[in-house]
Amino acid sequence: LAKTTQPISMDSYEGQEVNITCSHNNIATNDYITWYQQFPSQGPRFIIQGYKTKVTNEVASLFIPADRKSSTLSLPRVSLSDTAVYYCLVGPMNTGFQKLVFGTGTRLLVSP
Amino acid sequence: DGGITQSPKYLFRKEGQNVTLSCEQNLNHDAMYWYRQDPGQGLRLIYYSQIVNDFQKGDIAEGYSVSREKKESFPLTVTSAQKNPTAFYLCASRRWDSHLSMNTEAFFGQGTRLTVV
Numbered sequence: 234l235a236k237t238t239q240p241i242s243m244d245s246y247e248g249q250e251v252n253i254t255c256s257h258n259n260i261a262t263n264d265y266i267t268w269y270q271q272f273p274s275q276g277p278r279f280i281i282q283g284y285k286t287k288v289t290n291e292v293a294s295l296f297i298p299a300d301r302k303s304s305t306l307s308l309p310r311v312s313l314s315d316t317a318v319y320y321c322l323v324g325p326m327n328t329g330f331q332k333l334v335f336g337t338g339t340r341l342l343v344s345p
Numbered sequence: 346d347g348g349i350t351q352s353p354k355y356l357f358r359k360e361g362q363n364v365t366l367s368c369e370q371n372l373n374h375d376a377m378y379w380y381r382q383d384p385g386q387g388l389r390l391i392y393y394s395q396i397v398n399d400f401q402k403g404d405i406a407e408g409y410s411v412s413r414e415k416k417e418s419f420p421l422t423v424t425s426a427q428k429n430p431t432a433f434y435l436c437a438s439r440r441w442d443s444h445l446s447m448n449t450e451a452f453f454g455q456g457t458r459l460t461v462v
Binding site: 267274275276277278279282326331333335337 | 375376378380386388389393395401403433435436437441447448450451452455456458
């Protein structure tokens with residue numbers, strides 16, 4: 234499984250756009266990039282997933298450059314409720330069930 | 346409501362005792378996972394199961410045991426061999442989407458907080 238590197242923490246203010254970058258230099262051809270969000274004392278929940286270029290949903294956007302060695306989760310106009318830990322996972326999704334390996338994540342703090 | 350349920354929410358164990366954490370899902374998911382989370386840390390994989398009657402060790406399996414006798418259920422036993430069992434335990438599941446020919450995202454339970462007293 235590809236190793237991922239994310240910033241340990243980030244700070245932002247309400248209304249700003251937040252971009253969290255994840256490095257995954259040894260990503261394999263059939264690996265997908267998936268982001269999860271976790272609030273304190275809760276299980277993580279899925280935010281977005283992509284393979285290449287750009288993916289957007291109602292919550293976030295995911296930007297993946299052509300070489301796929303990194304990806305950026307973009308949260309538009311964050312609010313206090315976006316304060317959470319964000320995890321980047323990289324692994325195959327179409328070759329049977331694999332281990333789901335979570336790193337330490339990025340702790341985002343949104344202030345008023 | 347479909348979902349994944351962990352029980353109990355809080356659990357206290359005396360040193361030297363085994364304790365079993367429950368994880369049940371009615372999502373018809375094939376794969377199930379157990380994670381441990383310590384304060385301020387990420388999730389570490391204990392065990393996972395891809396199919397009934399089969400499971401694999403994760404990164405920190407020592408002191409834990411699991412069973413997968415039914416598709417819906419994946420209980421985790423924390424044995425007395427686990428030296429530092431106080432932690433937040435999370436169970437997850439996901440399925441194979443035959444239309445897309447790929448796994449779905451993982452769904453997590455609300456967790457069980459285990460404390461050794």
